[in-house]
Amino acid sequence: MAHTQALLSGNGDQRQTLVVVFLRGGADGLSLVPPLEDADYPKLRPRLAVSPKAAVPLDGFFGLHPLLGPLLPAYREGALAVVHATGSEDNTRSHFEAQDFMEHGGLAAGGWLGRFLQHRTGPTRGALAAVAVGRELPECLRGAPSAAVLQSLEDFAMPGSESLLRELEPLYAAERDALGQSARDTLNALRRLEGLRRAPYTPAHGAQYANDAFAQGLMQTARLIKARVGLEAASIDLGGWDSHFTQGTLIEPLMTRLANGLAAFHRDLGREMERTTVVVMTEFGRRVYENASFGTDHGRGSVMFVMGGGVKGGRVLGPWPGLKGESLDGPGDLAVVTNYRNVLAPLLARHGAAHAMDRVFPGFAPTPLDLYG
Amino acid sequence: MNVTRRSFLKWGSGAALLASAGCGEVPPGLLAPWFGEPEEKGPFAPPRADQVDLIAHGLNRLTFGARPGDYERVRALGLTEEEALAEFVEQQLAPERIDDARCERALRRFECLTEPLGELFEYQPGFLLQEMRRATVLRATLTRRQLAEVMVQFWSDHFNVDPSKGDCQWLKAHDDREVIRPHALGRFPALLRASALSPAMLWYLDGRVNRVEHPGDKPNENYARELLELHTLGVRSGYTQTDVMEVARCLTGWTVRSEAAFRKGRVEFNAKRHDDGAKEVLGHRLPAGGGARDLDRVLDLVALHPATARHLATKLCRRFLADTPPQSAVSAVSEAFLQSRGDLRATLRHLFLTPEFRATRGNKFKRPFHFVVSSLRATAARTDAGPALLDYLFRMGHAPFNYPTPDGYPEESLPWLGTLLWRWKFALALSENGIQGTKLQLEPLRRSLTDRAGLVAHFLGRRASSDELASCTRSGNDLGLLLASPAFQRC
Numbered sequence: 007m008a009h010t011q012a013l014l015s016g017n018g019d020q021r022q023t024l025v026v027v028f029l030r031g032g033a034d035g036l037s038l039v040p041p042l043e044d045a046d047y048p049k050l051r052p053r054l055a056v057s058p059k060a061a062v063p064l065d066g067f068f069g070l071h072p073l074l075g076p077l078l079p080a081y082r083e084g085a086l087a088v089v090h091a092t093g094s095e096d097n098t099r100s101h102f103e104a105q106d107f108m109e110h111g112g113l114a115a116g117g118w119l120g121r122f123l124q125h126r127t128g129p130t131r132g133a134l135a136a137v138a139v140g141r142e143l144p145e146c147l148r149g150a151p152s153a154a155v156l157q158s159l160e161d162f163a164m165p166g167s168e169s170l171l172r173e174l175e176p177l178y179a180a181e182r183d184a185l186g187q188s189a190r191d192t193l194n195a196l197r198r199l200e201g202l203r204r205a206p207y208t209p210a211h212g213a214q215y216a217n218d219a220f221a222q223g224l225m226q227t228a229r230l231i232k233a234r235v236g237l238e239a240a241s242i243d244l245g246g247w248d249s250h251f252t253q254g255t256l257i258e259p260l261m262t263r264l265a266n267g268l269a270a271f272h273r274d275l276g277r278e279m280e281r282t283t284v285v286v287m288t289e290f291g292r293r294v295y296e297n298a299s300f301g302t303d304h305g306r307g308s309v310m311f312v313m314g315g316g317v318k319g320g321r322v323l324g325p326w327p328g329l330k331g332e333s334l335d336g337p338g339d340l341a342v343v344t345n346y347r348n349v350l351a352p353l354l355a356r357h358g359a360a361h362a363m364d365r366v367f368p369g370f371a372p373t374p375l376d377l378y379g
Numbered sequence: 380m381n382v383t384r385r386s387f388l389k390w391g392s393g394a395a396l397l398a399s400a401g402c403g404e405v406p407p408g409l410l411a412p413w414f415g416e417p418e419e420k421g422p423f424a425p426p427r428a429d430q431v432d433l434i435a436h437g438l439n440r441l442t443f444g445a446r447p448g449d450y451e452r453v454r455a456l457g458l459t460e461e462e463a464l465a466e467f468v469e470q471q472l473a474p475e476r477i478d479d480a481r482c483e484r485a486l487r488r489f490e491c492l493t494e495p496l497g498e499l500f501e502y503q504p505g506f507l508l509q510e511m512r513r514a515t516v517l518r519a520t521l522t523r524r525q526l527a528e529v530m531v532q533f534w535s536d537h538f539n540v541d542p543s544k545g546d547c548q549w550l551k552a553h554d555d556r557e558v559i560r561p562h563a564l565g566r567f568p569a570l571l572r573a574s575a576l577s578p579a580m581l582w583y584l585d586g587r588v589n590r591v592e593h594p595g596d597k598p599n600e601n602y603a604r605e606l607l608e609l610h611t612l613g614v615r616s617g618y619t620q621t622d623v624m625e626v627a628r629c630l631t632g633w634t635v636r637s638e639a640a641f642r643k644g645r646v647e648f649n650a651k652r653h654d655d656g657a658k659e660v661l662g663h664r665l666p667a668g669g670g671a672r673d674l675d676r677v678l679d680l681v682a683l684h685p686a687t688a689r690h691l692a693t694k695l696c697r698r699f700l701a702d703t704p705p706q707s708a709v710s711a712v713s714e715a716f717l718q719s720r721g722d723l724r725a726t727l728r729h730l731f732l733t734p735e736f737r738a739t740r741g742n743k744f745k746r747p748f749h750f751v752v753s754s755l756r757a758t759a760a761r762t763d764a765g766p767a768l769l770d771y772l773f774r775m776g777h778a779p780f781n782y783p784t785p786d787g788y789p790e791e792s793l794p795w796l797g798t799l800l801w802r803w804k805f806a807l808a809l810s811e812n813g814i815q816g817t818k819l820q821l822e823p824l825r826r827s828l829t830d831r832a833g834l835v836a837h838f839l840g841r842r843a844s845s846d847e848l849a850s851c852t853r854s855g856n857d858l859g860l861l862l863a864s865p866a867f868q869r870c
Contacts (some may be wrong), residue, residue: 028786099620100608102786141776143797155797161774162800167807173854174803174863177847181865185744188796189865196800245783250585250601255735298596299588304604 020283020314022357025224025271026119026146026241028109029264029288031248032101034302035309036291036340037062037257038074039088039322043067050294054302055251063087068322072318073261076269080313085272085279087319089309089349091327092226093290097335099304101248104289108346113127114368116149118347119239122354123150125239125362134195134235139223139242140204147241154195155187156225157219159203162195171196202233220244221267228274231282238357247288250301272313283315283353287346294329294338305339310349315356318379344375351376411465419659421827423448425836433460434467435840439741439870441471441731442525444753447827447837460653468731472724474564482521487745489514496553496578496644497778504548508780509766511542511552515779516772519752530563530723531555532748533698535779536787538610540583542780546637547582550644551780554579567691567721568682571610575678578644584785587634589627590652598654603627605785611681614688621663622704628654629665629673682722688713689790692726694790699730700739702791708735741840743870744792747775750802753870754809756861757838758829760819767815771808774801803863810859820857831857839866 038055041047043066048055061069062078068090070077080086096107111118123136136153139142146151156162164171171193178189207229215221220242225241244264249256268284275282291308307327313319324344327333335341351363351372359366426435434454438445456470457463469478489510491502499507522528538559542551557818559578562570574580581587584602591598603626607616632653636645648671657667661684665676692713696704708730715729730736745753751772755762762768772778775798782788789795808814828834835843835851838861843851847864851857861867 097620098603098614099623100614101613101784102608138797141774141797142794143795148793155796157774164800164804164807167803170803170807170854170856170859170863173850173860177850178865180846184792184796185865188799192799192803248601248784251588251601295597297599298590298592299585299599301585301599303597303600337624358733 021234021236021238022283023227024119024122024239024315024353024357025227025282026239026285027264027268027284028105028144028146028241028243028287029247029260029286030101030105030243030245030306031288032292033247033260033288033308034249034253034257034292035090035092035288035307036294037253038071038261039068039090039309040071041067041090041326041329042069042234044326045330046348050329051296053294053300065322067326071261073254073258074265076265077311080269080272081320084318084320086313087317088322089310089324089344089375090322091340091343092310092346092349093307094288094346095342096290097306099290099306099336100148101289101304101324106145106288108287108289109144111146111150111347111350111367112370117144117146118350118366119146120149120153121366122357122359122362123147123239125365126354126358127361134198134230134237136239137237137241139226139229139240140219142242144241144243147239150239153172154191156195156226157331158222159199159229159342162199164196165204194354202229202235209270209274211273211276213270215270215274216263216266218263220263221270224267224271225274228271231275231278249292250297250303251299253292253296253301257300268311268313275314279314280316283317283357284311284313285350285353286311286313287349291340294334294340306335306339310346311333312349312377315353317353317377317378323375324378345370345372348372348375349377351375419448419827420823421447422829422833423827423837424451424454425828425833426445426450426839426841427836429842431840433737435465435501436737436740437464437467437731438734440743441529442470442756443519443529443749444756444870445837445840446756447759447824450837450840464731468728471524472564474524474527477524479523480623482518482523485517485521486514492552492556494552496550497642499548499549499552502549504542507549507552508542509769511555512769512772512779513764516748516752516768517762519748520755520762520764526727527564529698530727531559534559534563534570535595536782536790537568537694538577538580539782539785539787540577540579541783543783546635546644547579547580550577550579550582550635553577553644564723564727567687567716567723568678570723571682572675572678574610575630575674576633576646577605578646581633581635581646587637589631589633590649591628591631591654594653598624598627598631600627602626603630605680606677608787611690612684612686613693616686618661621659625658625660626677628656628658629669629677631658632671633674649702683717685713685717688716692716695726695730696735697790700735701742704742705735705739740790741866741869744795745868745870746788746790746795747772747777747798747802748779749870750868751775751805754805755817757862758819758858759807759824759865760809760817762818763816765816768817771801771805771814774832799868802868803828806862807856807859810856810862821859823864834858835861838862839864 024320042058056071061074062075094108096104109117136150138155143155178186215225223242230237287310288308291305292302293305327341327343347370348366352374407648439455452801453467454463519528519647540547540551542548554577558573569601585599589599600623637640658665692709696708699727711733712730716726719725787867812818828837854860
């Protein structure tokens with residue numbers, strides 16, 4: 007087992023891991039972290055506003071949606087920070103454009119997470135340096151030196167195929183494009199996970215992951231982090247936030263999944279959380295006023311969460327633009343005051359890319375948010 | 380038709396049985412025997428060139444992969460390769476003239492998919508969806524109207540509807556049958572209108588709740604935005620947020636009956652919920668009082684708009700030429716679309732005639748559905764397209780009717796590069812007859828292709844290199860190696 011451990015970890019022992027959670031569909035920041043003391047909030051959301059009585063108070067002005075209550079311990083102990091009125095400068099209000107822009111990190115080729123992995127100090131380029139938990143590679147990982155897509159470690163095995171793989175290797179080695187690279191990553195990852203997948207996994211500190219795909223994905227990520235396979239970045243999606251219609255019924259189960267998943271992950275990792283940063287983002291928020299079908303349309307500003315990695319949490323960061331008519335954006339949307347790259351920049355710097363910010367976010371000079379106090 | 384069985388399935392007992400058996404084990408006798416035995420036994424002449432020739436190229440792009448004998452049959456359509464390809468294109472552009480009785484017979488048992496709209500609601504949705512997925516895989520595997528089926532997939536992505544939303548779980552079956560299939564090689568304006576009034580689309584993109592009934596009601600913009608961004612003009616083509624809001628106003632009042640009562644699923648226009656004021660869309664003033672006609676006025680403005688032509692031409696060229704298609708081809712196809720007023724046959728004929736089409740061979744990365752179906756076709760495997768087979772498509776993230784957002788499954792290669800492991804697993808399992816409900820007969824397949832060199836050429840669309848032949852020998856499983864090889868991932 008000691009041998010397996012060494013083989014698996016390679017030089018990745020002390021790697022920090024960045025976990026990117028993308029809430030696809032445009033999550034309503036005004037429901038996740040309601041501005042309870044903004045007098046315009048209940049006026050503009052007569053049917054959908056979170057009531058101050060139900061909300062979990064955070065700092066006297068903002069609260070957490072009651073279903074995000076499981077995140078309160080991490081917030082109280084200072085491991086979780088909230089950033090409000092965030093987003094990108096893309097104002098198409100199109101899911102695909104806004105996600106694309108955000109994942110590319112501006113109008114750049116390749117994804118910001120891919121460029122981070124490429125340019126950070128001493129990249130390992132290991133087979134498991136970057137993992138997309140799910141079924142496909144997200145755009146933000148485009149251009150990563152290597153990236154594996156997996157749903158669980160048990161998936162990553164191909165028993166009885168030794169001679170086949172031996173013959174495939176040179177055939178794919180002759181492919182000079184992304185297909186050849188992808189085959190090399192796949193073969194390497196297969197070999198490194200062979201030992202690991204045999205050991206059963208028990209979450210630490212009594213952490214309990216729910217049975218949904220998001221929580222299970224986080225558990226697989228925790229497992230890889232603790233096994234020290236050199237994991238530097240993991241991406242995991244939680245989709246379905248596009249709440250044009252009967253918003254509550256759509257997003258309430260998602261909020262439960264989000265909160266329980268992150269809380270279990272935080273608990274499971276314990277002290278490992280120091281070298282792990284989780285960032286939660288979405289492509290845009292929702293329109294401030296409700297539509298006639300108890301939903302909200304595509305908006306602009308939303309909310310981000312940053313957990314672990316030495317962040318000085320227990321705070322809601324970023325200036326609040328307010329919900330008065332003149333401060334709203336376009337057809338009536340929460341303004342974007344804090345560019346999402348100003349949230350990512352300080353944590354990417356901490357993860358070894360301080361010198362390469364101009365390459366990670368070309369054409370953008372970040373004003374890093376004060377995440378670390 | 381077996382009435383007992385029909386009512387049995389309809390009232391859900393069949394579905395309950397399917398569900399209770401875990402991964403969808405099917406009671407004996409309920410499902411067809413396997414489909415897909417070879418029509419002829421061969422031996423067939425394989426491709427002979429060192430590079431993919433025009434015939435193999437045409438089969439790669441216009442079909443979901445060559446079956447044994449396809450190459451020889453298409454090659455015989457003309458004296459030269461050029462003539463043969465041109466004739467194959469003409470045949471495929473006229474699917475109504477292709478005898479497809481064998482495929483139709485195989486699909487006859489998916490009788491639930493032929494039910495009238497109202498009766499679809501009587502099925503268990505999980506059962507209906509499973510049948511749709513099976514029928515889609517089987518049709519792609521068996522039909523001789525291959526290009527039509529390729530275009531069905533293209534439009535299913537373009538006008539994507541995720542059945543997991545509300546009544547779409549029943550209505551998508553209707554959308555597939557009445558919207559996508561009849562128009563797949565028809566005229567784009569008719570397809571667009573059918574989609575705009577498809578009950579599934581009205582559900583999926585919230586058109587059914589887009590209404591202005593009381594003062595202060597705000598329209599639901601969901602469909603309006605995707606109509607402009609995805610279905611017609613394309614993003615960044617010049618329309619504004621105001622255009623989106625104005626289009627949404629034009630479409631207020633259209634809805635789908637969803638009460639459990641009479642005529643559930645029917646699309647209707649409710650004038651009381653329509654915003655009947657004047658609107659301005661893309662710089663055109665639409666006077667007040669248009670009522671239900673506002674919908675056609677909007678569609679008329681966008682269906683044959685030059686930006687729509689460009690957007691569709693780009694997508695078609697991405698599908699048939701390359702991830703980043705040459706602009707010269709996009710312009711030519713866009714022009715053909717406008718000249719023919721959105722006639723998809725004329726547009727595609729033009730596309731296949733471009734020099735760029737001939738020049739971009741073997742450069743496309745098959746999407747997982749294409750990979751799986753081309754494997755079944757190349758090996759002449761018999762399959763029931765049941766849960767064990769579908770599971771591979773789920774694992775690779777490309778099961779039919781399973782994409783959540785309205786942009787449809789991506790066409791370009793990058794998002795699919797992470798699927799190699801599952802492709803290799805599928806290749807190994809298929810070659811070892813390890814997929815329940817799917818079976819290939821190795822010896823007849825080998826005999827039909829004469830020898831190993833013929834087998835390899837059939838899979839690769841060209842003669843094998845000496846390295847490839849040697850690898851096949853050493854691997855001890857030439858079929859598995861061919862299916863998993865880089866060359867077979869491309870088309």
